[in-house]
Amino acid sequence: MWDYTAKVLDHFRNPRNVGTIRKPDGVGEVGSLACGDALKLMFRLGPDGRIAEVKFKTFGCASAIASSSALTEIIKGMTLEEAARVTNQDIAAYLGGLPEQKMHCSVMGREALEAAIENYRSGGRTRHVLEGKVVCRCFGVTEVEIERVVRENSLATVEQVTNYTKAGGGCGNCRPEIETIIARVQEELRKAGKQAPAAGRMTNLQKIRLIEETINREIRPMLQRDGGDLELIDVEGSRVVIAFRGMCARCNVAEFTMKDVVEARLREFVAEDIAVVEEKP
Amino acid sequence: MRNVYFDNNATTQPAPEVVEAMQPFFAELWGNPSSMHHFGGQVAPHMEAARAKVAALLHAEPSEIVFTGCGTESDNMAIRGAAEALGRGARVITTRVEHPAVLGPCRRLREEGHDVVELGVDASGQLNLDELRAELARGPALVTIMWANNETGVIFPMDRIAAMTREAGAVLHTDAVQAAGKVPIDVRDTPVDMLSLAGHKLHAPKGIGALYVRKGTRLNTFMLGGHQEHGRRGGTENVPYIVGLGRACELAAATLSEERTRVAALRDRLEKGLLASCPDASVNGDRVNRLPNTTNMSFQYIEGESILYHLSDIGVAASSGSACTSGSLEPSHVIRAMGVPFTAAHGSIRFSLSRYNTGEDVDFVVARLPEIVQRLRALSPFV
Known part of the structure; x- marks a missing residue:
């Protein structure tokens, strides 16, 4: 079973604001049956310009239902300007977090909200269209x-x-x-100088040094035993780019080595959020 | 709360008789069966008795049974070992609906330069045997085709597949992990060369499997090391679990007819009850050639994971081929290979029963599931 928070399970078991509104001011529909999840969101504005009523219908897994329910609770009473600033992280945070593989459920919520606001602003004429390529x-x-x-x-x-x-x-x-x-x-x-914050309180230089030390001490000796090696190519925030050398470059379990050895060790000794990618020639 | 376990194709409850049979081998009978002294000497006969019981379930010779760590190991050992023995570039013929334990090694063989063909299935989950015949005509090959499908329970016509394979001079492995103990298997009548089975699918514990290897089958050794299992699988034998597997196979042989009558009747009652009470429900796969304990049903317009969580809330365990339950993003490869439309694929639920289920279990699910389906459909934008 997924590691859902109590709040996710509560919103899944007792979803708030399920249904439709007879004369909605805005309607947003995203997802499809083929994709495995879909959300139809509608709202009605009160005389004060705030969201007076909001309803949803969702096809999807437990976290898709919970994310939709959470979204309706978050935006109820907001002005559209306020609602437009709600992000997928706000939805996930409201639920006490979502499993990483389920974050798309929170993104679907944000997209439906955006579509509904757009639908209202265009006087109900436009439906959500895919933007860009x-x-x-x-x-x-x-x-x-x-x-x-x-x-x-x-x-x-x-x-x-x-x-x-x-x-x-x-x-x-x-x-x-x-x-x-x-x-x-x-x-x-x-x-733009808005790089993802480095883990802990390390400067980038300290972090690179620590990554190098960890590779030299923990990882390289292990690879060299099998005639392989690796080279640190770049560090961008939590993204570490490496290249395999020697036997590792031709090894068909290199993908496994990268995730289960290189990434695991760097996460253990440097920072939890490190993601290692391999530079392909 | 009720506890209804309808997920026996995932794993089964170890039979109390099996657990009991294993006990002495954790305590007083702890010797190494290969040792040349009485500690080992006491143990070895029990291991050989277990081997004979596993062989008896398949109507094989005891010397044709190799003990392994699990069904996945049996599949890997058979596929890699036979492909290597056939030589570089040997062709491999399999199906698109195999268990990952077969698809994984086959895809690795493809990366290593083997020509690997995956046969498709029709809407009922059945193979087109003419396609198999055409592939067999293209030259020597290793064929690996499952006896019964883990998700739908669909049984392939192994008699005909084995006859065709033998006629073409190809080597045949079958993953019978779901079939063993549920339907009769007789390797004298169905000439497969290798057959995998797993203990925990037939009421033995996890961590023990077996591979039947017909005498004369060329198979390179997969697990190198000691001389155990006639040099076919190095490593000190897992004696307590081997004894457990032997006992489980013995019980399975004795209860085979119960599986095919009482368990099948329970499954049919469940299926009929749900089809009658849930609108827009359907059964996936061939309902005639099917394991007696399995039904795979689709509930349109709702999603499998949501159904499973609501079922779990009332104490019912089942599983789903929906994308969300596996952590992948697409529905089960088996359901998709059958061309089940997305409207139904995401809402597919597998109920797999065992001899430990009762009519009350079935009636409970038939009484409670319609309400869950209705609740989720009330939430669905497609209804």
């Missing part, structure tokens, strides 16, 4: 959406993007493209 064809995820979750949640790996948006979780053909998007957004963030 579709990157993941399996789940219909666009470049704009991927950029946004990477920026808002400081994501560093394709796996994280998949957890947050599902992109890359089907046939996997778009994974290289997602990697390019991550690199671009991370670069922008670095230029």
Whole structure:
């Protein structure tokens, strides 16, 4: 079973604000049966311009239902300007956190809210349309959406993007493209000086030094025993780029070595949030 | 609260008789069966008796049984060992609906340069044997096709597959982890070369499996080391669990007819009851050629994980082929290979029974599930 918080289970078992509104001011629909989750959100504004009533219907797993329910509780009573600032992290935080692989449920909530507000502002004429180029064809995820979750949640790996948006979780053909998007957004963030905060209170230099020490002490001797080696290429926030050398470069369990040895050791000795990626020649 | 366990294709409750049979081998009978002294000498005959019981369930010779650590190990040992023995580039024929324990090693063989063919299935989950015949005609191959599917319970026509494979001179392995103990298996009539089984699917504990290897089958050693198991699997034998597996196979042989009558009747009553009380429900896969204990049902417009959590709240254990339950994002590869539409695939639930279930268990689920389905449909934007 998933490690759901008591609050997630409560909102799943007793969802708040289920249903439809007869004459809604805004309606947002995202997801589809094919994707495995879908959310229809509607709201009605009171005379004071605040959300007076909000209802939802959700097809999906326990955390999708709980995220929808949480979203309605969060935005009830808000002005649309306030509601527009609600992020997927607010939804996850309200529930006391979501398992990493279920973060896409909170993103679906935010997207439905955005679609509903857009629907209201355009006088009910427009329905939510996909914005930008579709990157993941399996789940219909666009470049704009991927950029946004990477920026808002400081994501560093394709796996994280998949957890947050599902992109890359089907046939996997778009994974290289997602990697390019991550690199671009991370670069922008670095230029803007808004880089993801380094773990603990280490400076970046201290962190790089610690990563090098850990590789020399914990990882390299193990790889060298099998005639392999690795090289540290780059460190960007929590994203560590390495390249395998010697036997490791040709090894077909290198992927396993990277996750279960390199990443695990760096997480143990440097910081919990480290994600290791391999630079391919 | 009631406790209804309908997830026996995931794992089964160890039979009390099995647990009892194992006890002496944790305490006084702890010798190494290979030792040349009385500590080992006391133990070895029990291990050989267990081997004979496993062999008896399959109508095989005791010397054709190799004990392993689990069903996955048996599959890996058979597939990698036979492919290696066939030589570089040997072809491998399998199906798209195999268990990951078979698909995993097959895909690794593909990466290593073997030509691996995955046969598809039709809407009922059945193979097109003409496709198999055509593949067999292309030259020597290792064929690995499951006896019965773990998700749908669909049974493949192993008699015909074995006859065709033998005629073509190919090697045949079958993953019978779900079939062993539930349907009769006789390797004299069904000439498979290798067959995998796992203890914990037939009321022995986890951590013990076996591979049947027909005499004369060429198989490279997978686990190198000692001379145990006639040099086929190095490593000191897991005596208590081997004894447990022997006892479980003995019990399975004795209760086979109960599986096919009483358990099948319970499964049918569950299926019929739910089809009658839940609108937009359907059964996935061939309902005729099917394990007696399994039904895989789809409840349209709702999602499997939500159903499982509500079932768990009332003490009922089942499993789902929905994307959300596996941590992957797509529904089960078996359900998708059958072309089940997404509207139904995400809401698929597998109920797998055992001889420890009762009519009360079935009636409880038939009485309570419709309300859960209704609650979730009230939430669904598609209804």
